[in-house]
Structures are given as structure tokens and as C-alpha cells.
Amino acid sequence: MTEGLQSARRGAIDPHLSIRHYDADADLMLLHFGPQHPSTHGVFRMDLYLDGEVIVKATPFLGYLHRGVEKLCEKLTYVQQTPVVDKNDYVSPMINEQALNMAFEKLLKLEVPRRARWLRTLLAELQRLASHLLWLGTFTLDLGGALGGGSTLFLHCFRERELILDLFEELTGSRFHYNTHTIGGNRHDLPAGLAAKVEVALAAIAARLGEYEDLSLGHAIFQARTKGVGTLDSDLALELGITGPILRASGVDHDLRRDAPYHAYDELTVNVATEHAGDCFARASVRFAEMRESIRLCRAVLEGLPEGPIAASKAVRLPTAVKIASGQVYVGIEGPRGEIGTFVIAGGDTPTTPYRLKIRAPSMHALAAIPYVMPGATLSDAVAILGSLDPIMGEVDR
Amino acid sequence: MTAWLSALSFLVVSTLVGAGMLVAARILRVRARAAASELKTRTYECGEEPAGMAWMQFHARYYVVALFFVVFDVEAVFLFPWAVVLRELGVGAFIAAVGFVLVLMLGWLYALKKEALQWQ
Amino acid sequence: MGVFSYWIDTARALRTTLRNAFRPPTTVEFPAVIRPRAERYRASFALVDDENGECACVACQACEKICPSQVIKMKSGGKRESPVTGKKRAYADEFVLDLSACMQCELCVQVCNNDAIVMIREPEEPAYTRADLVFDMAHLRDNAHTKTATWANGTRLQEMQEGKKVPKAKPEPKPEPKPEPKPEPKAEPKPPTEGGTP
Amino acid sequence: MSGLVHGAQYAVMIVSSLLAVIAIGIWFERKFAGRMQSRLGPTIVGPVGLLQPLADVVKLLQKEDIVPKDADRALFDLAPLLAVLFSLGAAAVVPFSPTAVAADLDIGVLFILAIGALMVIPTFAAGWASNNKFALLGGMRAVAQSVSYAVPLVLVVMVPVILSGSMRVSEIVTFQSEHHWFAVWPIIPGLPAFALFFIAMLAESNRIPFDIPEAESELVAGITTEYTGAKFVLFYMAEYVHTLVGSAVGAALFLGGWDGPFKPGLHWMVLKTLLLFTAVYWVRWTLLRFRSDQLMDLCWKRLVPIAVGLVFLAAAWVQFVPGAR
């Protein structure tokens, strides 16, 4: 057994030290895991130092999907940015739009009409459901393989996610680039009969969640693969700025929907699911509980959806329609992966473009856990851990 | 002997299937016009420059597993003649084999207790 | 116990997959069958004619300016007499839309005061080269005749946000033509800046 | 000499029908998996996609042959050929009907096990010769796995040998048709032994939940990472052949082979083999995969002692149950 492995076992590997500190003779095998690898969830690379199959040190490398979205937003006017940020977290575009527009609204001190806020709540919860469905699918794909049970659950999840995308298509006309939020409200109102269709889709998904449990969470192999794997304690999670289901799985009861309510969450009760183990299984079960909670919240929103206007101001007719002279603001909301935030400094070259726009991506912080949780795990575990962190490289690299 | 010859010809036919496939591919397959570039024949390592050769040292537990396999296979090989004559020989043979395997399972228990069967 | 839980869980999982095997598949065999698209579904573009059979676009450049990816380029032909009605109106001489860079955000449709540019529901416009995805005016006008337009046009989108009219659920085959010629957009009063501190 | 001719005749018949069954089997698997996943499976090539496997093979045969420059060329080329040989080889001693057996060896069971044990050679050779880290990891995992699961496999295969008192596969089948199928009676060593055989067979043919060597979410494509074209086809084929032959062996040793109600014969053997084959794929498209250490634990800590126990139960049955002789 090499020194490095012993240190990894003891949890004594310091990710800030060079591998040479532990492995002076370069006995370990360096394996480039990614960027072109089936289970790195996009283009992401980890340099794994392996002793046999056990990881001694893992170094994440980012930036393969960098597209300069923040810089682009500084060049575009406020009203043009919404469709651009859709592509950040490409699994939950709705939440991106909301986080962005809420920041501008806060700068403008704009009151969003009640119906719009409820509508946004509905969209956010549906999006969270869709996002968690995709996570479950890809996570089991990592555990079970594209030519096996993993892909079965993967396609089942996509089948149900499709129902939600169909709803979004009916509402906004698009399955991905929604561009349905605007500064001060929404651009699209519910078409007639959509509320009933939402009910139908929710019922279908709720009925299938039990099946997913049979194939994943409730199955002994899934439990064997995830329990005690990639344990992240709450102190480290907080120190790394990890939020969302991963933090809640480590035992920190924190959810912006309840703790700093926005949208219609102040009028609804949000039950926050937490686990204490902090391992992959805990993260999975937190997300499962969140799916159930999202279904409940969607139903509650549909029940209490108020009538009224859906936007606070006139529809945009010019790119320069919104002007913000100065000011800076940070708005964070609870996305499917944690706190997704927008920090804006207004008052650039022109009053219609921001001086600086920074997006806080929860996945980025989740990836920061990799050097800490990987050592001591096997190559197979690495895949499970990465899947349970649920990184979306689009928002990590932006 | 005859049966062995049949088995031999079966194996030869099996090989011919594979070889035929390779020959068919030689006829059918596309050939690159230019010589294969360095990039094309580079070992795959997720699109990165491969870090060193793959032929590296493995953990000793692989060896231990193979050792256990050999021991248990030898046991099985001794049991096969016993298995075929069990009907004829009666209780004595049964007890002899039970003793034989129990001694071996003692070794198994020892290995279990000393965690030698632990893969990691 | 451990071993038995594997058997029980596996049996349950096998039952689940078998049950799914007897459900109707959700696949739609795409080129042969095209699943119905929502009436707001937005894919490609069309330039709509007005009631006189002329292109409704007056080259006001509102869409060109709002487009975040700057895929629309147009050239104004200036004001001239309409050969049909004899009244003076503005025309667009050239209108080029690069679909390969478009992200279907619908902002151009929303800002069009003449309801000239609309989106259509058929995305089936594949091309072999990127240049083939750059649509000229003729192609866009042709789309208006041969393909189904979405529910949305500028007026409707604006009205929906401003709450003037409850949006109709029923789609109409063609966008409503605008009877009176639109004034030059430059002349239009600037929309109020929404709450911004100038 | 007559043995050679006889063997060659039957080999051609058996091998060609096995390959035909595999072509249909791949189609069936893809359809079945498709339906389990709410998909349609192949539909385009041929009626209801029946020609899809053929189209795939022809497509793959046309692919350019790329050999990595750091590879061990000779072994790299040899490995797929050996894989096909050793996966097909075990079929030589399997009786598909009372007469359709290529080589009725008196040590048939041992022959099957020996050929199965040889399968580690091409697996390792492919992994090592590619000089690819993923391939080597996959190859080493595969060898360790198949060597481990060979132990319970050898032991459970002994159960029908003890019960029937012969190592000749056709005699085992005959014994079953005269008494009961071993998976049915004696139910206590019989059925668990069959279950264990099924598990070990899944592991030996690297099927989920034991598909460690080509765990594509971890090892990209495992030992086949660097293989293209025809050589990949051979590995792909070997995998299916291995499963099919394993199913046939299971049907012969535990399910009574060609025996069946109404009219015993080839059709029963084919039916049982295909049922087992289907079961493998049903499991494959349902379960997730184990981790390599869990696999080893399962084998050495659970399956081996259970298998030893089953051997003694079978021996005790033969010894002490009146009428078993």
C-alpha cells in the first residue's frame, strides 16, 4: 500500500498539496477522467491519481464549456439577457431566468403582480421536478450503465420529464429557450386548459415515483453503491459554499424558499427535507423527497392561482426599454441544485446595460467538494459521487 | 478419442467463424487514404494526452484472488471423481469428502476472519 | 438478511420493468409521424403579408435592434406608393434572417408593431450548409404561405403582458391583417422607461 | 477420423444456428429493452427492424481498422479471435437433442468449465494489449471477477454431476428426463443450485449486474475501448455467444435439456435456452451494476459457502434419501 493511499484512507490527503508530497516516486497511476468521458456530465475533467482502483487524489479541471455568458450580459441590454442565461444551467432554464430578472426587478424596486409571482412559483417547481427527474436518470445511468438498468430508469425519467416539457411548450412555445420571464413579470399567461393538463401530468409523475424507487432508491444494489460513499460533512459543505440538496443531505436545514421567501413561497408552506448521512444515498433521498414536495407545491399553486395581470409594466418594444442608472444588488433563489444567484452592478457605459453581472452557480460550489470527497473512493465510486453532486457544466463554466 | 476429435473440429470451426469475419472485414472495410496520423492512433484517454503507459503495477490482492481460485479449483477437481462414484461407494466416501471440504472451509474461515477475502 | 433483500428488491424491480414493457411506447417515429405541436410552439420564421398581398414589414428595425444574437439584417426601401392601394407606405428591400444563430427567443415577434414577423411551428427546415440557413425575404414570405404560424404575433404578445385582452385559446390560421398602414416606428413615441431612474 | 468429420458436420450446424439465434436474439433484446424503456426499439431496417443486427454487423465490418500505436499488435489482433473461439467452444459438448451433439465427451461438464476458464485469456490479452488504462483496468477486473466466480460455478455444476453420477452432459440430461429436472426435484439442492448457476453465468459472461469489465460509465468501454470494426464485432458477438451458450448449458444441466411434455426433442431445448437468454436480458435491463469489491464480497463470502453447502446437500440426497439411487 502506498503512502498516498494510506493517507487517503485516513482522510488525511490535503487537496492543496501537490501529489508529489504524498507520492514522491510517482508510483500512482494518473488517469485523466474526462473531458471526453461518458459520465462526466458534459465536458469536465478530473485528474485522478489511482492506487490500483482507489483514488488517492482528485483534481477537478473546469472551463471546457466556458462561453463568456457573464461578459456577454454586460454587452446586452437588460431586456435582451433573459434568453441568453437560459443556457447556463441547461437543465433548469426557468430558474436562471427568474434569478436574473428578479435581480433587475430588485434594482428597479419593481413590484411583480401577484399572479405573476404565483405563476413563477409554478414554473419554478415544475422546473425543479424536471431537473430532479433528469438528475435521477443520469445518476442511475452512471450507476447502471447505458447498456443496462441505468438506461431503463434514465428513459423512464425522461418520459416523465417530457410531460413537463410539454407543459412548458404549451405555455411558452418552447421546450428549452423559454424566455418567458421578463423584467416585472411574465411574458406568457397560462393558455386555457393548461391548469388541468398540469394536474394530469403531476398525477402521472406522482404515480411513477414509486416505480423509480423500485428501480433505484429502494433497490439493494443502489443502496450498496451509494450508502457511505462520498460522505461530505456539514462543516466542509458550508465552508465550500455548497447549497441545495447536497447541503441538506449533510444535515444543514437550509432552504431559501422557506428561509428567505420570494415568489409565492411566503404564502405557501415549504417542507424542507434533510438527511444527516451526507453520502450519495442521502443526497439521492433528499432529491426524491424534493420531487414529492414539488408536486405538492405545484398542486397548491394551481389551487390558489390568483387572477390579474402577469406583468408589472408595458411589454418591451425596444431594447432600451429598461434603464437602470446605478446601484448594485444580489438576489439568490433556491434552484434545483442550490442557491442560484445574480449579482448586478448597474451603470455601465449606458444605463441600459449592467456594468458587471456575476452569476453564482450552485454546481460550481458542488464541484469544489471533489478534492475532499474523492480520496479513498474507488473509480466506480467516483462516478457515483460525481453523479450525486449533479453538476451542470453549463452553469459551472458559464 | 473420437469425441475429442469431434471437439477439436468444433473448435476449429469456431475459429473459422472469427477468422472469416476478419477476412470479410479486410475485404469490406474502408481504408484511409493517408497514413494514420499520430492523433488517430493515439491511445484514448478521454481526449487528453495520455499520461504515461497503461502498463502499471497492480495490487497484490489480484494475486491472492488467483491463489484462492487455484486452491478451490484443486478442491473441486478432487471432488469431481468423488461426485461421479458417490452412488457406488456409500457413506464412507461421503464422510471422506465431508472431512476433505471441512478442512478447506477451515481455511476459508481463517481467510474470512483475517479479512484476506476483503477486496479492498 | 442481506442476501434476501437482494432477491426481493430484484424481483420488485423486474416486475416494474416488465410492467413497463406492456405499456404503450411513447416513441413518435419522427419523420413519419409528427406529433402535434403546441399552438405557441416556435421554431422558424415567416414574414406575413398584409391584406393587400404585400409584405407587412415596414423595415422599422425594431426586431433587428432587439435581437440578442443579432441574426436579423434588413435594408429599408424607404417610403413609396403601394402598387395595390396607391397609398404611401414604407417597405423593406432586404430582410435576412440567420436561423443558424437564432435562439428562438421570440423577442423580435414581440416588438413588431405591424405583426409582420411571426414564428412558425414547423422546425423541419434542415440544410446541408450553414449558408442555407440564412433565409432571405423570399424564403421568409414563402414560409408564411406554406407553413403554420404560431399563435403569437406582436399585438397578441404585447396585449397578453399588458392585460388588455384575455388571450384566445383558439389559433387562427393566419395572423390578422392590419388595415391601416403603420406609421414609421421612428416617429412613434418612445415607450416609457419602466420605473428606471434616468 | 470419423470423429473429425462428425464433429465438423455438427459444428457447422450448431455454430450457424447459434449465430442465427444470436442475430434474432440481439433484435429481440433490443425490442424487449425498448419496450421496457417505453421505446420501440429498431423499426427501420427490414420488417419490424429484424435486419438491424445484420445491418450493424455489416456497418461495423466496413469500419476502418485502427490500432493504437502503443498497442501490442499481435495480442491485440489475436484476442478477439480467441474470445469467439472460447465462447463458442463450450457448445461442443452441449446436447441440443438426443442426437444433436458435436462431441459427447465423457467429461463434458469439465470441458465446459475448462473452456469457460480459458475465457480469461482473451479478456486479459485485449485489456493488456490495448495499452489503454481503461482497457487494462477493465481487463484486470474481468479476470479477477471471472476467476472468482469460476469457484461457485464449478461447485454448483457439481450438483447435477452428483445427482446423476456422470459428467457426460447427455447422460445428465437423460437422467433428468427419466427422473425429474434438477431445478424441480430435488428442490433443495436443485433450485438454489440453478439460481447460483444463473448468477455465476451472469458474472462469467459479464452481464449486468456484473458487467465490471466494460462498465461504460466508469471505464468508457472497458477492454473494447480501443477496438474498431471487425475486431469489435468479434468481441460483441463473443459476449452474446457466451450468454447463449451459458443459457444452453444451464438448460441442459438443470432444466432437463431436450426433455419436455408432449414430444421431447430439440424444440424444448431451444425454448428453454431462449427463456434463460431472455431472463438474462430482462435482468440486464433492470438492474444497476455492482462495484468490483462488492462483487468479490458476494462471491467469496456468500456464494462460495452456499455452493459448498449445496454440493453436500446433493451428496446427502444421493446417499440418504431412499429412492434417489
Next chain:
Amino acid sequence: MSASIGFGFVAACAVLSALFVVRVKNLVHAALWLGVTLIATAGLYAMLDASFLAGVQVLLYVGGVSVLMIFGVMITRKHDGLVVEAESTSGPRGVFAAVGLFAVLATSIVMTPELDGAVAVETVTARHLGRSLLVDHVLAFEVVSLLLLIAIIGAVVLARRRDHGVERKELPAPRREEVSS
């Protein structure tokens, strides 16, 4: 006639591959050539109608021992960046030993009186083996189990020494300036 051609072929395979085992520089290749030698030997057994022995030979030696060899090669030393190579340093001595062994064996075969002329070969099946093992040589049968037990214990000790017997260097205290690459 044909039998002797077959014998010649298989024997040549065995001898040639054995030569390769010794002469090939790549250790993995040597291990695989050893597999060929063992298979050829199994072929010889099969030709002698010793079916059981042939099967055991393949199962145990090719499936087990050559895997053991391969694993032995894979774990023995680090060879990052170079092909495993081994050069025999005792060629002449090896030749001498081989010739000597051959001489002894050949002499004893030639001297054996029963081998004069054809001997009726009785086919030995597993059944015969079983009877002789469990009736005539029960004690040996049991002793074999003790031998295997010792082998298991040896393997366990090997596995454990590898993990715990190695002397550990104390790690120096981490220094912050060694920032990761």
C-alpha cells in the same frame, strides 16, 4: 499413422511454445506462451484417452496457474513507460539442466522393461480415479486437503503481509508552499 502425425504436431507445439516461454523477453508474452504449452500438454493427455486429466489440465493450469502467472507479472514491479522485459542470465546452465533431465528421463523410460513393445492402455476415467481415491487412497485424499489448507493460509499471510508488514515512512508535516500542480 494419422495419430502419430497428430502427436508430432501437438508435441512440437508444446516444445516450441515452451522454448518461447524461456526466450521471449516480454513477461506477459511468456506467461501467455506458457498457456499454450499447457494446452498442448492437455492435448497430449487427450490423445492418451486421459480425458479427465486433459480437462483438469486446462481448467487448473491454463485457467488458474497461467492467470496466477499473469497476475504475478502485473503486480511484481512497476514498469511505467517500458515494456516488461526479462533476459535469461543463465542460458548455458539452463541448457545443461534440461539436457541432463532429458537424459535421466529417457534412460529410465528406455530401461523400463514393461515398455518393451506395445502395452495395452487401459482408459482411465474419472470413475476409476474416484474409486481409487476414495477406496485405496483415502488417507492421501485427506492429506491433500491439509496441503490445500496450508496453501490458503499461505495466501492469507501473503495478503496480510502486503498490507501491514511494510515499514512505513513517517510523512513529513505538510508544508503550505507545496501548492498543487
